[in-house]
Amino acid sequence: MAADNRPLSPHLQVYRPQITSVLSISHRISGVFMAAGLCVLVYWLTALAGGPGAYADAVGLLGSWPVQILLFAWVVAFFYHFLNGIRHLIWDTGHGFEIEQVNRSGKFVLIAAAVLAVLFWFGVRMGGGA
Amino acid sequence: MSLRTPLGRVLGLGSSGGGTGHWWSQRVTAVALALLGIWFVFALLSLDLSSRADVSGWLSRPLNAVLMVILLGVAAYHSLLGTEVVVEDYTRGSARVLGRVALQFAHVVVAGVGIFAVLKLAFGG
Ligand code: HEM
Numbered sequence: 246m247a248a249d250n251r252p253l254s255p256h257l258q259v260y261r262p263q264i265t266s267v268l269s270i271s272h273r274i275s276g277v278f279m280a281a282g283l284c285v286l287v288y289w290l291t292a293l294a295g296g297p298g299a300y301a302d303a304v305g306l307l308g309s310w311p312v313q314i315l316l317f318a319w320v321v322a323f324f325y326h327f328l329n330g331i332r333h334l335i336w337d338t339g340h341g342f343e344i345e346q347v348n349r350s351g352k353f354v355l356i357a358a359a360v361l362a363v364l365f366w367f368g369v370r371m372g373g374g375a
Numbered sequence: 376m377s378l379r380t381p382l383g384r385v386l387g388l389g390s391s392g393g394g395t396g397h398w399w400s401q402r403v404t405a406v407a408l409a410l411l412g413i414w415f416v417f418a419l420l421s422l423d424l425s426s427r428a429d430v431s432g433w434l435s436r437p438l439n440a441v442l443m444v445i446l447l448g449v450a451a452y453h454s455l456l457g458t459e460v461v462v463e464d465y466t467r468g469s470a471r472v473l474g475r476v477a478l479q480f481a482h483v484v485v486a487g488v489g490i491f492a493v494l495k496l497a498f499g500g
Contacts, residue, residue: 249467249468251467253464253465253466253467254464273461276454276457276458276461277457277458277461279454280454280457280458283450283451283454283485283489284485286447286489287447287485287488287489287492290443290489290492290493290496291488291489291492293427293430293431293434293492293496294491294492294493294495294496297427300427300430301427304424304425308425323412327408327409327412330405330408330409331409333405334402334405334406334409337402365416365419365420368420369419369420369424370422370423370424370425371423371424371425372423372424372425372426
């Protein structure tokens, strides 16, 4: 077969979505989304190094509600990718491949990521009180 | 009988020419990011993020500056390795080459700018 018309992976459309496949593609989506998030982290650092005026501008921008929605999505992506990444690393040691184990660890990752994301979001202080 | 040459068997690089190096680096950076991620999460929780004095005081301490520089470098490398695989999965030919080169440029720029900002702060404003 000519090298330029081989099929490309991974044919998402032909499978019925299941917890295994949905969590797998979510790892990819969260990873790519966080790659974009690196730009935001670096923007925040440059504003910090830029002085009080630049930092105040950044706090204003990052605190505006459309950006807050995006930031919350990044927090969710981080905790999901973090926990699911550890799940990947456990698989790499050869453990946890039985189908009930895969389903169980998948559910655990989903619930734990949601809980950690919410705890973190409400734990972060942006000025003022507690 | 195997059709592989003895040299090919010893090098073990397979058809991609890259062997397991890319995969292994993705794992090593993942372990590092898991640890650095925990550090960063607790650091963010300990700060008042709206106060520049608070955040810059924290980041200019040597240990924090060093960990932040390492986090930026490792995250950019892990992200580059990961997004390269994504581009390789969905593109071919010149789009694949251009995509990978663009990702390499972008990741080096992002890491470079971020590391410069941390060092500027750590070395005094
Ligand atoms: C916080 C700790 C992290 C852990 C434990 C982790 C773990 C992993 C692992 C094990 C993989 C390989 C998955 C596979 O082979 O399918 C992976 C892929 C990836 N990671 Fe991470 N990661 C972390 C943080 C990050 C960060 C901060 C970014 C981006 C800035 C990122 C972006 C990616 C991307 C783009 C991929 C490729 C996804 C794919 O091929 O489908 N990761 N991660």
